[in-house]
Amino acid sequence: MNMDISALIPAPDAIPVHWGWLRFFLNLTFTLHLLFMNTMLGLGFISLVYAFKGRGEHTGAARDAAETLPTVIALTINMGVAPFLFLQVLYGPFLYTSSILMAVYWLSVIGFLMIAYYGAYIYDFKFDVPGKSRLLIIGLTVAFMLVIGFLFTNNMTLMLHPKKWIAWFAAPEGLLLNLSDPTLIPRYLHFVISAAAVGGLFVDLRKRWRQRAGRAPDPSHGPPGLTWFTHATLLQIPVGLWFFMALPGEVRIKFMGEDPLATTLLILGLGGTALALVLGFKNRLLPCAGAALFTIIVMVLTRDMVRAAHLEPWFTMDALVTAPQYSPLIFFLLVFVAGLMIIGWMLKAAMGRGKGAP
């Protein structure tokens, strides 16, 4: 079909503040979401491994992971709302279109999420019930989380390729995926593996936090999560390279010197990864976590630039029309600050002895 692809791209609506604000909030909240998402999936992996191994020396660690998982899911979903909002404000025409193209799968995310979420609660509440069903439940939970991730990866890449949208004309039933995209699998694996790494870090950080809070370390609290981190991050090196090489040439070249900022970000990300790995191998948890956090932030910004580079032929932020209204932004900032203060107070109040999560 001979079509002017740019004519397919819906016209964006006007934004109320300079796009810089929205891009800032997008990356800020996406970083938070990514941290929680990685923790969630990582805890899922760890729980699955514990459940596979059965009861034994790691029961305490497994129980801890089981109790924590539902709470992390709740926060992951919540933290996903904000970047999803800002993503729509900035990239709505692309996101809505790709979502519609894969509508059946996209909507099925809801069902899968519900299953995974309730699965995590059932796994927690039935932790002490003997039998193989625990393995099945956590297995299903993790499987659905992985499916959700895969569908998200599809959507987030399909939105970057308007040329592929033309397939809708022959298949408008909402059953399109972005399977032919060479970046799809490495990108997906990149996220999944980083989840295993961050999950490991979370387990150790939680252990450290409990120790500092004066609680005796649980003797059954398993091998160090840092092992998960370092092994996963080592695996990330070939996968990351694969991902990088799978990027379209015009995007990749921006990170190879054409765009100084992009190149700097990539170098910082690689450096951060290397640093975190070294610190991980040296068993230096907090510095390692710090380096990992730094790397994640840099990678979020890198990802943002990859997206912008993909869309450059079709769209740039400067094309967005601004109909300035700053009072709602101020209102949000006030609510945000007040909300964080109240949440901070609540968390502080909850620091006392509890029966489990959060």
Place this chain on the structure above:
Amino acid sequence: MNYPVWETWFAGGGLLITVIAVVHVYVAHFAVGGGLFLVWTEIKGRRENSPEILDYTRGHAKFFLLLTMVFGGVTGVAIWFVIMLISPGVTSTLIHAFVFGWAAEWVCFMGEIVALLIYYYKFDSMDPATHRTIGWLYFLFAWLSLFLVNGIICFMLTPGDWLQTGNFWHGFFNPSMWPALFFRTAISLAFCGLFGFVTAAFIRDGATRERMSRYCAGWVLIPLLAAAPLALWYVKALPEGPLAMVMGRSPEMAPLIGVFIWLTPILMAGAILMALRTPRGVKKALALILLAAGLFYMGSFEWIREAARRPWLISNHTWSTSIRLDQAPIIREQGFLKTARWVSREEITGDNVLEAGREIFRIQCLSCHSAGGPMNDILPLTERFSTEGMDAQLTGQGKLNLYMPRFMGAPVERGALARFIVEGLHGKKESTAVVEPEELPFEIPSFDEENDEYVLLAWGGPGMHGLSDRGSWWVMREPGVDIRAQLIKRGETPEIVTDDVTLVYAIAPGFEHPSKRMEFWSHSESLVGRRIPPDIGPAGNGTKGEMTFDDERMAYVAENVPAAPYSDEGSFNPYPLFTITASPAESIADPVSTRIAVLISTEMGCKNCHGGGWRVDDRAGLTPGTCRNVLAVHDRISKTTLLQKAEKGSPMRCAACHADALAGAKGDSNLLNLSAAVHGFHAGYLTGRDDDACNMCHPSAPDGATRGFRGIHLEMGMDCTSCHGKLEDLAIGLLSAEKKAGKKGADRLLAPLAPRGVDEKDRLKPRSPWIHEPDCLGCHVDFSPPETDELPPNQWTEDEEALYRNRADEMGILCQACHGSAHAIYPATNPYGENRDNIPPMQHQGVPYPIAANKNCKVCHTIDMEDEAHHPNSLATFRNER
């Protein structure tokens, strides 16, 4: 139209949103009220030092967490997912207009989650005061979530000043925001009582179960009582459009309001029952039933709110087709396919009509309609339509039935959509076979130019009218025709015979029993208020009889002669012949006869839009299906009960309520006259058409079985609109007169009509049917050859006397006597035999031209004449000889 469409035929539009939204909103309201319920119940437990109450609160908190945070949270995301799939354009508007409102709501959502998790997990390990504070904070965050979401939801119904200013705060603090907020707060408290019943009913300890059930009953009863006046406040806050929808303009509304109103006492009665001591099993069952009833209560409320917004997604901003108001002028100018993004073709050609129709359907229909699905299934709604009927429906959509958006696009695009619905969705193949009337034999009576003493000229009327043959359902007016004749005694100075003569008429053999085929007589008592014997007209005339002399017209007449376009055997013939015989008393010769074909047809095109098909030979007659739908639509639009009456054996005659000057029916003086009502209503559906608008209903279609327009004007390439004007102009003229007369219904029908022949509606003269009709002299100025073949606007006859059927020349000869009846002006071409309409001129002149054409004055005068005594130009040569 900016986005691709997820083509979901079965789950089209409404279903997914409805299912997800209703369950989410129910749980989300519970999540708000439930916060207060938890902390209040905890306080009660601690104050009363009751471990049972605290146990209940803890258990309820777990249920609450699992239901609101997991199910409520995920379904909340689901709404977002589904609206961006079904209505991405509007989702984008909502997101962009309120991005920081949503962002603030996200903060509240975060606060809710943190507070609820702490509340549940620290129920026993936190000091009670702090724990209660956490509970209060949860409620605060949850209510603020409601506050924020409510403002944006209400914005869609009542955007208020935002439409002009685009200001966030104008949109948020919109006219229905406050009443909706209070109403929703009240029902959220009632719902927490309903959910409380569920956990209370499952308590094992009987005393605690009864105690907590009574406690929960209070939570249901008090807020529900408060909700009633708040709902009224909410309704009062609605602007005119949504208010009218709620008050019944939307056909969806009545059952929804019924469910909503009835559920209030049902829920209250249920709550009282729950407060009474009953066995655990009964309590469990009742709690679950009440929970389900609450879901219906919530669902009916949300549905009412959605339906009140019709035909908009955002009132006065975006239609439910996702087309924005500001896009309408561009679409009007360029067409829909050229302005929509996700279509594969911009032009419609013969080959791609169905595909183009499908693309238009996807964008304009699928967001609300399924095809074969459980919600808003378009198939039963459109089953009755022919392609033309569907096209007409699309034309009129959103004009009178304001809950539907108007079709947006060019006529050819509308036609493609109509074809896709009829052929693509219903699989109907329109019959392209043209009805070919067969030539029927007729005899021309003899006339001896040399010896005959008299010329008998006759004609029939009233005109181009369809006739209902299903009197068991309805008739517009009585079935019958008028026959007129003038007898002229020949001579150098001929005379119109006015006395000492008997004129009789007789319908052709085989047509004497119209009652065999027409249901009028079997239901005459209901239709006209008195029993009329079979085959007798309302004026007492039979199918044959004596004509009476009309002094005023100087003609013999037989009015309302019963007739049908069916032979006694049932074959269709819309031009039965009548023989008129004059027996002058002073004549010693044989009586004088002539013969005329009179148009009487049951080819009423109602079935084009009302379904049912033809009843007779695939060419004419009304089926019960057609009749039923006509009445059902009338009942729906005008709040009548005509269908019910007809089904109970009491059919109505339209003219009983709608005055009809032709039938002499006065009707109801508050209602529009028949012509204004029928033309006014249908004009909105047949906008932008020429004579095809007329042919949709009248028996005038050139490929129909009657082809009632058959005079010389047809041969000159003219059509109905050449004399009557376009339908819109005709309707505006009729309605304007009714408006002037103070008829309330006129404005509603006038509103969507735009004039065609003039710029402004008020430049069309108000006119009354059967009085202000096309004036022949408007084109034939001073009887001279016309300079136009289109009657200029407002050229109506001044009064009844000036009507073609009443007008006479200077000598008292009626126009129709020489020129034939209105739609069969000599020389006419009748589809059932070329000269079937021309029998009088053929009889007296041997040619089908007007009497005395081409200076054939001898027909009456017996000699040639030199003066144009009848009217100017009467001695001219006939210009359009065959």
